[in-house]
Amino acid sequence: MRTGRTRLVLHWTGIAALAAATLWMTFDTEGFARLLSALVPDADPVLYPTKPLSQLMAEQVFLVAVASAIALVVGAGLGALALSRVGRPFRDLIVSVGSLAQTVPSVAIMALAVPLIGYGAEPVVLALVLYSILPIILNVVAGIEGVSADAYDAATGMGMSAGQRFLSVQLPLAMPVIIGGVKNMLVINVSAATMGAVVAAGGLGMPILAGFYEYNDAFILEGALPAITLALLLDRLLTSPGELAVERAS
Amino acid sequence: MIEIRSLTKRYDSLTAVDSVDLDVADGQFAVLLGPSGSGKTTLLRMVNRMIEPTSGTVLLDGRDTAELKVETLRRSMGYVIQNTGLFPNMTIRKNVGTVPRLLGWDKKRIDARVDELLDLVGLDPDTYGPKRPDQLSGGEAQRVGVARALAADPPVLLMDEPFGAVDPLTRERLQQEMKRLQAKVKKTILFVTHDIDEAVLLADRIALLKSGVLQQYSTPEQMWREPANEFVRGFFGENLGLRIMARHCLSSVPLDPAPPAGTETLPRVPASATLKEALAELVGSGASAVLVVDGDRVLGSFGFEALVRALSDGSGDSIACGPGATAGGTA
Numbered sequence: 340m341r342t343g344r345t346r347l348v349l350h351w352t353g354i355a356a357l358a359a360a361t362l363w364m365t366f367d368t369e370g371f372a373r374l375l376s377a378l379v380p381d382a383d384p385v386l387y388p389t390k391p392l393s394q395l396m397a398e399q400v401f402l403v404a405v406a407s408a409i410a411l412v413v414g415a416g417l418g419a420l421a422l423s424r425v426g427r428p429f430r431d432l433i434v435s436v437g438s439l440a441q442t443v444p445s446v447a448i449m450a451l452a453v454p455l456i457g458y459g460a461e462p463v464v465l466a467l468v469l470y471s472i473l474p475i476i477l478n479v480v481a482g483i484e485g486v487s488a489d490a491y492d493a494a495t496g497m498g499m500s501a502g503q504r505f506l507s508v509q510l511p512l513a514m515p516v517i518i519g520g521v522k523n524m525l526v527i528n529v530s531a532a533t534m535g536a537v538v539a540a541g542g543l544g545m546p547i548l549a550g551f552y553e554y555n556d557a558f559i560l561e562g563a564l565p566a567i568t569l570a571l572l573l574d575r576l577l578t579s580p581g582e583l584a585v586e587r588a589s
Numbered sequence: 590m591i592e593i594r595s596l597t598k599r600y601d602s603l604t605a606v607d608s609v610d611l612d613v614a615d616g617q618f619a620v621l622l623g624p625s626g627s628g629k630t631t632l633l634r635m636v637n638r639m640i641e642p643t644s645g646t647v648l649l650d651g652r653d654t655a656e657l658k659v660e661t662l663r664r665s666m667g668y669v670i671q672n673t674g675l676f677p678n679m680t681i682r683k684n685v686g687t688v689p690r691l692l693g694w695d696k697k698r699i700d701a702r703v704d705e706l707l708d709l710v711g712l713d714p715d716t717y718g719p720k721r722p723d724q725l726s727g728g729e730a731q732r733v734g735v736a737r738a739l740a741a742d743p744p745v746l747l748m749d750e751p752f753g754a755v756d757p758l759t760r761e762r763l764q765q766e767m768k769r770l771q772a773k774v775k776k777t778i779l780f781v782t783h784d785i786d787e788a789v790l791l792a793d794r795i796a797l798l799k800s801g802v803l804q805q806y807s808t809p810e811q812m813w814r815e816p817a818n819e820f821v822r823g824f825f826g827e828n829l830g831l832r833i834m835a836r837h838c839l840s841s842v843p844l845d846p847a848p849p850a851g852t853e854t855l856p857r858v859p860a861s862a863t864l865k866e867a868l869a870e871l872v873g874s875g876a877s878a879v880l881v882v883d884g885d886r887v888l889g890s891f892g893f894e895a896l897v898r899a900l901s902d903g904s905g906d907s908i909a910c911g912p913g914a915t916a917g918g919t920a
Contacts (some may be wrong), residue, residue, distance in 0.1 A: 483746060489671075489672040492674055493675070495663075497664070497668055497688050498660045498663030498688065507676075533600070567705075
């Protein structure tokens with residue numbers, strides 16, 4: 340019991356620290372500038388001048404949220420299709436199309452999409468969605484297929500309808516695996532969305548790109564540090580403390 | 590009452606169940622017995638339509654089960670499987686309350702029923718109710734499986750090798766409990782096993798199957814005395830007589846009057862012991878008979894003649910032996 344509580348306290352302390360760090364960098368412009376100039380003493384200017392970090396962060400979060408929401412809906416839909424009676428013959432096809440989508444570099448997808456749908460957020464969202472559908476499909480399929488055959492058999496034999504069986508047995512049992520896929524997707528998306536700067540979608544990639552062209556490492560850190568803490572924060576938020584214990588025990 | 594009529598299941602070239610006819614009367618414990626691949630599980634699963642038959646019918650209280658809504662049919666039959674199939678995401682309470690929940694009972698009624706059932710299978714509701722299935726031993730989990738199957742008080746129980754995955758000691762205890770439970774709840778039971786001891790111990794009737802064909806359907810006593818064919822004789826082997834003796838208790842057979850007190854010192858055996866245990870005592874002590882006692886009270890004497898008599902008339906109904914039955918026969 341006591342170790343359980345300690346673990347819980349540590350878990351939430353970590354989350355609070357990451358949230359505080361992310362918020363501090365985003366909103367305490369002067370404080371963050373002092374940190375950056377300490378890290379990169381010869382940088383001038385220290386902060387990316389075009390947009391304040393709060394706006395860049397908002398753009399980043401927007402890109403990630405929109406792309407993740409679409410990928411979640413489409414990926415879960417495709418996963419459900421692959422598991423349904425109608426889609427079962429296409430299960431392997433759906434999974435391999437998902438894998439194929441992930442093999443195409445997202446920068447290439449963005450570059451190819453720009454002539455078709457223009458600069459801005461759209462090509463980034465498209466690239467992120469294509470890129471992150473796979474972990475969702477895979478984890479939905481693996482999660483549902485991993486539900487013990489005995490539990491499935493018992494649920495059927497006790498007279499649950501297919502819907503009841505899905506909602507009260509299959510889905511809850513598959514949830515940890517599905518959440519794992521969502522976590523994976525979010526972490527990938529937070530870092531991949533920085534590439535949106537290439538097609539003028541804004542976000543934390545802007546200072547990184549500018550820093551690259553202007554040999555200003557402070558710009559690069561200004562974009563990268565908040566992106567790192569944001570990714571870590573999302574990862575921790577979707578990791579249950581119990582799951583950590585299992586990870587360590589195994 | 591379950592009436593199975595020329596029930597057949599064919600898979601391509603394989604006939605898993607071949608035109609089986611079988612009646613299970615209300616309150617009867619019927620065991621489907623046979624080697625693996627004999628079609629016993631397929632037969633069981635056609636009763637609740639987990640498998641749809643190729644041809645033939647199953648009548649439940651005179652109604653064709655094919656005409657019932659499949660969920661309704663299944664909710665009227667308790668279902669117990671080998672690895673319990675408890676839902677790992679639910680507490681024991683929620684597991685046991687599954688079918689009542691599906692039937693839309695109100696919460697208070699479900700709670701009361703779950704308490705009652707956990708008590709019935711010998712698990713304290715306060716201790717075990719909040720636990721998760723992975724916190725239980727194999728035997729406890731299987732008890733919960735039985736409680737869950739009984740939850741909505743279905744007239745019929747389908748049990749597919751329910752005690753197959755637990756250790757021998759636990760299995761024996763569960764079998765004895767099952768017997769006592771059945772004496773209390775009087776369900777119509779179809780029970781699949783490949784364990785001859787288990788079948789002979791529990792069954793009112795045994796349906797012996799081979800390659801999907803029903804070989805004989807009768808009491809174990811009849812199978813012993815009048816096996817339908819060589820397969821039946823060979824399947825049970827030499828030990829069937831002893832196994833049948835383990836089915837009956839001294840308390841359920843006619844005894845001889847006890848000799849006047851003091852004339853003879855005979856070994857004492859409790860009335861809850863099985864005939865097999867009494868026989869072991871007779872042979873072991875070399876006495877002509879044993880005294881059957883209930884505590885200090887002498888009920889009568891039991892010798893070889895009484896044993897032969899008991900086995901030759903026997904109605905075939907298996908009687909739940911008392912709690913002392915498995916603990917050894919001597920007093």
